[in-house]
Amino acid sequence: MTTRRALLTGTALLVGGSAAGAVGYRLWRDREPEGPPATDGAGRLVWRNWSGIQSSYPQARAAPANEDELASLLKTAQGPIRPVGAGHSFQPLVPTSGTLLTLDRMSGVLDHDPEAVTAQVRAGTRLGELGPALARIGQEMRNLPDINKQSIGGALGTGTHGTGLGFKAIHGEVQSFRIATLGGDILDCSADHHPEIFHAARVNLGAFGVITEVTLKNAPLTTVQKRVELRDVSDVCDDWPELKKNHRNVEFYAIPFTGKAAVITVDETSRPVKPRGADEDSSTLMTLKTLRDLFGYAPDVRRFVARKLMDALPAEDMVDEGWKLLSNERPVRFNEMEFHLPVEAQIPALKEVVATIEANRPDVFFPIEVRHIEADDAWLSPFYQRASGSVAVHAYYKDEYQFLFTLIEPIFRRHGGRPHWGKLNSLTAADFRALYPRFDDAMAVRAALDPGGKFLNPYLKKALIGG
Amino acid sequence: MTPSDPKLAELYTHACKACHGVAGSGAPLTGDKAAWAPRVAKGLIALKTSVAAGYKGMPAGGQCFTCTPADHEALIRFMADQPVS
Numbered sequence: 001m002t003t004r005r006a007l008l009t010g011t012a013l014l015v016g017g018s019a020a021g022a023v024g025y026r027l028w029r030d031r032e033p034e035g036p037p038a039t040d041g042a043g044r045l046v047w048r049n050w051s052g053i054q055s056s057y058p059q060a061r062a063a064p065a066n067e068d069e070l071a072s073l074l075k076t077a078q079g080p081i082r083p084v085g086a087g088h089s090f091q092p093l094v095p096t097s098g099t100l101l102t103l104d105r106m107s108g109v110l111d112h113d114p115e116a117v118t119a120q121v122r123a124g125t126r127l128g129e130l131g132p133a134l135a136r137i138g139q140e141m142r143n144l145p146d147i148n149k150q151s152i153g154g155a156l157g158t159g160t161h162g163t164g165l166g167f168k169a170i171h172g173e174v175q176s177f178r179i180a181t182l183g184g185d186i187l188d189c190s191a192d193h194h195p196e197i198f199h200a201a202r203v204n205l206g207a208f209g210v211i212t213e214v215t216l217k218n219a220p221l222t223t224v225q226k227r228v229e230l231r232d233v234s235d236v237c238d239d240w241p242e243l244k245k246n247h248r249n250v251e252f253y254a255i256p257f258t259g260k261a262a263v264i265t266v267d268e269t270s271r272p273v274k275p276r277g278a279d280e281d282s283s284t285l286m287t288l289k290t291l292r293d294l295f296g297y298a299p300d301v302r303r304f305v306a307r308k309l310m311d312a313l314p315a316e317d318m319v320d321e322g323w324k325l326l327s328n329e330r331p332v333r334f335n336e337m338e339f340h341l342p343v344e345a346q347i348p349a350l351k352e353v354v355a356t357i358e359a360n361r362p363d364v365f366f367p368i369e370v371r372h373i374e375a376d377d378a379w380l381s382p383f384y385q386r387a388s389g390s391v392a393v394h395a396y397y398k399d400e401y402q403f404l405f406t407l408i409e410p411i412f413r414r415h416g417g418r419p420h421w422g423k424l425n426s427l428t429a430a431d432f433r434a435l436y437p438r439f440d441d442a443m444a445v446r447a448a449l450d451p452g453g454k455f456l457n458p459y460l461k462k463a464l465i466g467g
Numbered sequence: 468m469t470p471s472d473p474k475l476a477e478l479y480t481h482a483c484k485a486c487h488g489v490a491g492s493g494a495p496l497t498g499d500k501a502a503w504a505p506r507v508a509k510g511l512i513a514l515k516t517s518v519a520a521g522y523k524g525m526p527a528g529g530q531c532f533t534c535t536p537a538d539h540e541a542l543i544r545f546m547a548d549q550p551v552s
Contacts, residue, residue, distance in 0.1 A: 048521065048528060102481075105481075329491050333526065
């Protein structure tokens with residue numbers, strides 16, 4: 001029996017005996033959150049992000065099929081022009097009353113260099129499509145984010161990353177890109193051509209122009225073994241430096257109110273393929289929710305029951321090409337705050353976050369994701385000249401999430417964290433100026449490309465210009 | 468399975484397929500009549516409302532950023548692979 005299936009079975013036995021008394025409260029708590037109307041007074045369809053907390057009614061929606069169409073469109077489109085990838089950002093990067101722009105029709109691998117192991121990829125390509133496409137040409141991305149729904153353009157826009165010592169975020173492997181400007185030009189940018197745009201707009205928030213394609217430095221296709229193991233979180237925190245040294249990709253999820261952590265390691269292997277099987281993460285998550293629902297206000301009982309269920313469960317192993325294992329299906333929606341901290345601050349910040357949640361928020365049940373990202377030199381990269389440890393806190397999409405701002409963000413800021421550009425934070429331009437040494441240089445490049453601020457919605461004006 | 472209409476195929480490939488074409492995503496898979504049957508029983512209006520507003524794991528609009536309500540209806544019919552009224 002796998003790790004997670006045994007957990008489900010054990011919890012099911014408990015639920016049967018305990019469910020009756022709180023049915024009414026739970027039905028109220030589990031109601032679908034109210035959303036905005038499907039159309040506004042002018043009949044415009046609503047756009048909402050994946051989690052549902054961001055919305056707007058764009059006047060126009062554009063889906064250009066090629067660079068010529070895009071360039072022509074940018075000259076005349078109603079502002080704010082907001083590019084959208086997969087809509088997985090939690091910050092209001094996309095909402096616009098003007099033009100919502102998708103590159104869904106500009107996707108695919110255009111070309112590749114087998115000697116250099118690079119691939120030229122259109123920006124609308126989703127990571128989930130890119131994995132098999134690269135595998136067909138004998139390449140892979142060795143570091144992938146937790147999900148693979150993002151478009152390459154969106155991933156670059158927000159500094160999307162995976163985890164592992166020596167691995168940069170996705171934008172760290174970009175050798176060059178093409179960007180469409182408001183003037184209708186398509187510029188080729190690299191360290192040698194338009195270097196100021198290359199360095200400023202490799203992490204770009206869709207605020208400099210619209211990236212149409214990128215050249216990615218990849219690696220030869222390999223087979224990896226992924227292991228998921230439940231351990232005591234205190235041991236994992238102590239072992240974290242060694243875990244990073246000993247595994248190619250590694251992360252862990254600290255599970256509040258349990259004292260346990262799920263450690264996920266990925267290493268190259270010559271073992272035969274053992275496919276990952278059906279997703280169990282979602283069911284495990286709902287088991288944690290059940291423990292919250294039943295024992296939320298009795299944390300000692302919650303911890304006791306969780307440990308009883310989790311202790312002595314075997315590790316799970318799977319073997320396959322990396323693109324099939326590194327990312328995961330996450331159909332249970334949530335809202336998220338993630339900050340990227342100096343490496344030495346990561347574990348102290350995590351311990352403080354867990355203690356704060358356990359002291360104040362018994363409703364939180366989502367695991368907290370802990371990862372490592374290497375430094376890079378993109379001016380707006382959260383990892384600009386700083387290898388970082390990330391800590392990500394999640395709230396179930398039906399639960400209140402303001403505690404992320406009131407309780408969690410102050411901890412991250414005190415420890416010197418830079419927020420993920422696409423995830424919840426309350427920082428303004430003045431805050432970002434203090435955190436990013438090249439912030440003003442990046443803004444000068446942005447202003448030169450878009451002097452009228454046509455790519456800026458109200459949030460981006462607050463985050464990038466301020467005042 | 469991909470819709471025969473090229474425009475619908477493009478919309479399906481870039482939005483719905485990410486979940487409805489992936490085993491283990493939690494979504495009823497395209498062409499799985501048995502999985503779709505209880506959804507179909509709710510009726511087309513209920514299904515279109517779920518797409519527009521979002522429902523459980525499905526985000527609002529099915530993350531199809533250029534779909535019209537007519538596109539939603541065509542995509543539901545395609546994925547359910549059975550009469551929907």
